[in-house]
Amino acid sequence: MRQIAEKEGVPPSAIIDDPYAYRTEDSAVMCARIAHRLGWHRVTLVSDPWHLARSKRLFRVAGMTDVRQSPALNSPAWTDPEKRDYYMTRETISLLFYTLLGRA
Numbered sequence: 001m002r003q004i005a006e007k008e009g010v011p012p013s014a015i016i017d018d019p020y021a022y023r024t025e026d027s028a029v030m031c032a033r034i035a036h037r038l039g040w041h042r043v044t045l046v047s048d049p050w051h052l053a054r055s056k057r058l059f060r061v062a063g064m065t066d067v068r069q070s071p072a073l074n075s076p077a078w079t080d081p082e083k084r085d086y087y088m089t090r091e092t093i094s095l096l097f098y099t100l101l102g103r104a
Helices: 001-005 024-038 049-061 081-101
Strands: 041-046 065-069
Touching: 001 024, 001 049, 024 049, 049 081
Parallel strands: 041 065
Antiparallel strands: none
Protein backbone atom coordinates (compact mmCIF):
# COMPACT_ATOMS: atom_id res chain seq x y z
CA MET A 1 0.00 0.00 0.00
CA ARG A 2 2.92 2.33 0.69
CA GLN A 3 4.14 1.91 -2.88
CA ILE A 4 0.68 2.66 -4.29
CA ALA A 5 0.29 5.74 -2.08
CA GLU A 6 3.71 7.07 -3.04
CA LYS A 7 3.04 6.41 -6.72
CA GLU A 8 -0.15 8.47 -6.38
CA GLY A 9 1.82 11.38 -4.92
CA VAL A 10 1.53 10.90 -1.17
CA PRO A 11 4.77 12.08 0.44
CA PRO A 12 6.62 9.24 2.20
CA SER A 13 6.75 11.33 5.38
CA ALA A 14 2.92 11.35 5.47
CA ILE A 15 2.66 7.55 5.48
CA ILE A 16 2.58 5.57 8.71
CA ASP A 17 3.24 1.87 8.25
CA ASP A 18 1.40 -0.76 10.26
CA PRO A 19 3.25 -4.06 9.86
CA TYR A 20 1.10 -5.88 12.43
CA ALA A 21 -2.47 -5.73 11.18
CA TYR A 22 -3.46 -8.42 8.70
CA ARG A 23 -7.23 -8.17 9.18
CA THR A 24 -9.50 -5.17 8.92
CA GLU A 25 -10.46 -5.43 12.57
CA ASP A 26 -6.80 -5.35 13.64
CA SER A 27 -6.09 -2.46 11.29
CA ALA A 28 -8.98 -0.47 12.74
CA VAL A 29 -7.65 -0.93 16.29
CA MET A 30 -4.09 -0.03 15.32
CA CYS A 31 -5.16 3.01 13.27
CA ALA A 32 -7.39 4.25 16.09
CA ARG A 33 -4.48 4.00 18.53
CA ILE A 34 -2.21 5.94 16.18
CA ALA A 35 -4.89 8.55 15.47
CA HIS A 36 -5.63 9.12 19.17
CA ARG A 37 -1.92 9.35 19.98
CA LEU A 38 -1.46 11.99 17.25
CA GLY A 39 -4.65 13.88 18.18
CA TRP A 40 -6.46 13.07 14.95
CA HIS A 41 -10.24 12.98 15.07
CA ARG A 42 -10.99 12.00 11.47
CA VAL A 43 -9.89 9.11 9.28
CA THR A 44 -10.61 8.49 5.62
CA LEU A 45 -10.84 4.89 4.56
CA VAL A 46 -9.72 4.12 1.02
CA SER A 47 -10.71 0.66 -0.11
CA ASP A 48 -12.80 -1.32 -2.54
CA PRO A 49 -16.44 -0.19 -2.37
CA TRP A 50 -17.58 -3.61 -1.19
CA HIS A 51 -15.26 -3.35 1.83
CA LEU A 52 -16.16 0.10 3.11
CA ALA A 53 -19.37 -0.61 5.05
CA ARG A 54 -17.80 -3.21 7.34
CA SER A 55 -14.56 -1.23 7.60
CA LYS A 56 -16.39 1.90 8.70
CA ARG A 57 -18.25 -0.01 11.40
CA LEU A 58 -15.03 -1.61 12.67
CA PHE A 59 -13.26 1.75 12.83
CA ARG A 60 -16.17 3.18 14.82
CA VAL A 61 -16.06 0.23 17.21
CA ALA A 62 -12.32 0.92 17.61
CA GLY A 63 -13.14 4.44 18.79
CA MET A 64 -13.01 6.59 15.67
CA THR A 65 -16.13 8.75 15.51
CA ASP A 66 -15.46 10.68 12.29
CA VAL A 67 -14.89 8.05 9.61
CA ARG A 68 -15.00 9.12 5.98
CA GLN A 69 -14.93 6.83 2.97
CA SER A 70 -13.25 7.03 -0.42
CA PRO A 71 -14.06 4.08 -2.70
CA ALA A 72 -11.27 2.77 -4.94
CA LEU A 73 -13.35 2.50 -8.09
CA ASN A 74 -10.42 1.51 -10.30
CA SER A 75 -9.39 -1.46 -8.19
CA PRO A 76 -9.18 -4.79 -10.08
CA ALA A 77 -11.30 -6.34 -7.35
CA TRP A 78 -14.05 -3.82 -8.20
CA THR A 79 -13.78 -3.53 -11.97
CA ASP A 80 -13.70 -7.29 -12.61
CA PRO A 81 -17.36 -8.45 -12.37
CA GLU A 82 -16.44 -11.94 -11.16
CA LYS A 83 -14.18 -10.66 -8.39
CA ARG A 84 -16.66 -7.94 -7.48
CA ASP A 85 -19.50 -10.46 -7.12
CA TYR A 86 -17.34 -12.77 -5.02
CA TYR A 87 -16.20 -10.04 -2.66
CA MET A 88 -19.64 -8.41 -2.42
CA THR A 89 -21.05 -11.76 -1.30
CA ARG A 90 -18.16 -12.33 1.12
CA GLU A 91 -18.45 -8.87 2.67
CA THR A 92 -22.24 -9.11 3.00
CA ILE A 93 -21.88 -12.37 4.91
CA SER A 94 -19.05 -10.94 7.02
CA LEU A 95 -21.02 -7.81 7.87
CA LEU A 96 -24.01 -9.93 8.88
CA PHE A 97 -21.75 -12.17 10.98
CA TYR A 98 -20.15 -9.21 12.75
CA THR A 99 -23.53 -7.60 13.35
CA LEU A 100 -25.01 -10.79 14.83
CA LEU A 101 -22.00 -11.15 17.14
CA GLY A 102 -22.29 -7.51 18.20
CA ARG A 103 -18.72 -6.79 17.07
CA ALA A 104 -19.60 -4.09 14.63
